[in-house]
Amino acid sequence: MHFEVHGRQDEAARTIVLSSGLGGSGTYWAPQLPALTERFRVVTYDHRGTGRTGGTVPEDGGIAAMADDVMAIVEALGLPRFDFMGHALGGLIGLEIARRHPDLIDCLILINAWGKADPHSGRCFDARIALLENTGIEAFVKAQPLFLYPAVWMSENAERMAADEAHGIAHFQGRDNVLRRIAALRAFDIEADLADLEVETLVVATKDDLLVPYTRSLALVEAMPKAELALFDFGAHAVNIVYPDLFNETVINFLTRPEPRS
Template identity: 70%
Template sequence: MYFQVHGQQGADVETILLSSGLGGSGSYWAPQIADLAEHFRVVTYDHRGTGRTGGEVPEQGGISAMVDDVLQIADALKLTRFHFMGHALGGLIGLELALRQPDMLGKLLLINAWSKADPHSGRCFDTRISLLENSGVEAFVKAQPLFLYPAVWMSEHTERMAADEAHGIAHFQGKTNVLRRIAALRAFDIDDRLGAIDTETWVTATKDDLLVPYTRSVRLADGLPNAKLLLADFGAHAVNITEATRFNKDMLAFLLQEKAAIKTETERHDIAT
């Protein structure tokens, strides 16, 4: 497993491990590294089958196998306890980790994640699979930003879109790996086990997420015994990139216990409706 360590060091420094979504790259978290590094030891990694880790995603094992990879990193760094932040698929890894190794987790942060895949998300995945199988890698990669970013943001970042597309094609993780990773996140279903996760959890989502309906995050917050929900009107699926300043402020408020910036239990229900 390829991982990088950023920020503060020392025996008394808390660690936060960041896990990205379907793309699997640790570089996804670039907008968060500097702010987190002021307070924490920050660990990013490339998922198995992606980036500098490479290799092949196991045919069996699903999200549980991805948790094994996280535990391998924790063992290499001699971590007995750490915070965990996951985006989409990374959030599923965090939820499974909370079920398997609750004593290892400090706080859990979930971004546009779910306890059970929504039928609409399934339609989106079907579309992406069809592009990959019938139109090829270039079409698959070119369509990816449509599921991640707001239209105006993409229009204002055309150079980045072009650079990301070229990089995505040149470093494509492979058809087999993509299909197995999609299968893993579609098969994930802990909806009836949320009550068993007592980890202090921050659930955040955006109402304009094209890929994952924000109601999936509402379900997480309602089902998890110790969760707070923060909903934003805009920012889309990759809100930690498109609205990094706002996101980082709320993220640190939760991690550093600045409770004034965290929505209360009552406000959570008001926002959800």
């Protein structure tokens, strides 16, 4: 597993592990690093089958195997406890770790995540799979921003969109890896266990998320005993990129406020 440690390096530093979504790259969190590294030791990593980790996603491992990969990093760093922030699929990994290792996570931050995939999200993934299978990598990559960003933001950031598209095509993680990662997030269902997750949790959602209805986040907050909601009107699926300053402030306030939280 390729991972990087940013910010504070002292052993007493509070550590937060960041896990991205379907793209799997640790570079997804670039807008968060300047703010987070002022206070924390920050760990980013590339998911198995993506980026500098590469390799093959296990055919039957699902989200549990992805959680095992994170725990291998935690063990390598010797972390007794840590905070965890996950975007979409990364949030599912955080929920799985919280279910299996509740004693290790201090705070959990879930961004446009879910306890069980919504049928609408399934429709979106069906369309993306059809593009990949029937049209090819270029069409799949070109469509990706439509599920991530608001239209006006994409219009105002055309150069970035073009650069991201070229990079996505050049570094495509591979058909089988994409399909297995999508299958894993579609199969994940932790709803029956949410009431038992006693981890302090911030659930971040946006009303204009095209891929994941924000009602999935409302369901998480209703079911988890120590969860609270930060709901944005605008920012779409990748709100941490669209509104980094407001997002970072929200996260840091949650992580650093005095106890008790609930």
